[in-house]
Amino acid sequence: MKKIHPRFDITGQKFARLTALYYKGSGVHGAMWRFRCDCGKEVTRRATSVRQGLTKSCGCLRLRNLRPRQDIPSSQELLNPRKLHPIVHELIKARVAKKITQEKLAKLSGWSYGGITNMELGRVNPRLGMISDIATVLGLTLTLGNSDG
Numbered sequence: 001m002k003k004i005h006p007r008f009d010i011t012g013q014k015f016a017r018l019t020a021l022y023y024k025g026s027g028v029h030g031a032m033w034r035f036r037c038d039c040g041k042e043v044t045r046r047a048t049s050v051r052q053g054l055t056k057s058c059g060c061l062r063l064r065n066l067r068p069r070q071d072i073p074s075s076q077e078l079l080n081p082r083k084l085h086p087i088v089h090e091l092i093k094a095r096v097a098k099k100i101t102q103e104k105l106a107k108l109s110g111w112s113y114g115g116i117t118n119m120e121l122g123r124v125n126p127r128l129g130m131i132s133d134i135a136t137v138l139g140l141t142l143t144l145g146n147s148d149g
């Protein structure tokens with residue numbers, strides 16, 4: 001049995017997110033290699049397209065780049081406490097619990113819809129006046145000062 005050898009040995013070499021694992025053989029499209037992507041997925045790709053940078057990942061990179069910018073977050077994202085000020089987090093929880101949309105909250109509080117979404121996404125530091133108005137709409141009491149936790 002004749003052992004197969006690649007024309008270019010790229011074992012262990014890394015191209016963008018793909019690391020060459022082993023040679024799979026040559027097909028009509030040239031040498032095929034097994035690669036491991038940075039995300040952990042293993043894929044078989046044409047060596048030439050990977051070496052030329054035409055293929056940069058298992059496909060995860062492209063999927064992420066193509067993902068549309070989301071201005072309206074899902075409720076799961078809204079409840080994700082990352083970066084959010086604890087007060088803002090409480091306001092979101094109260095709003096979701098009361099089934100009030102951001103749009104409705106904007107009308108009730110007198111603040112802009114964009115201002116409320118930006119605050120809930122943690123894009124802007126919340127303004128005290130805004131927090132106070134929203135808290136009033138949601139029936140929350142704001143306590144200022146040191147908290148004992």
Ligand SMILES: [Zn+2]
Nearest residue numbers: 037039058060
């Ligand atoms: Zn990947």
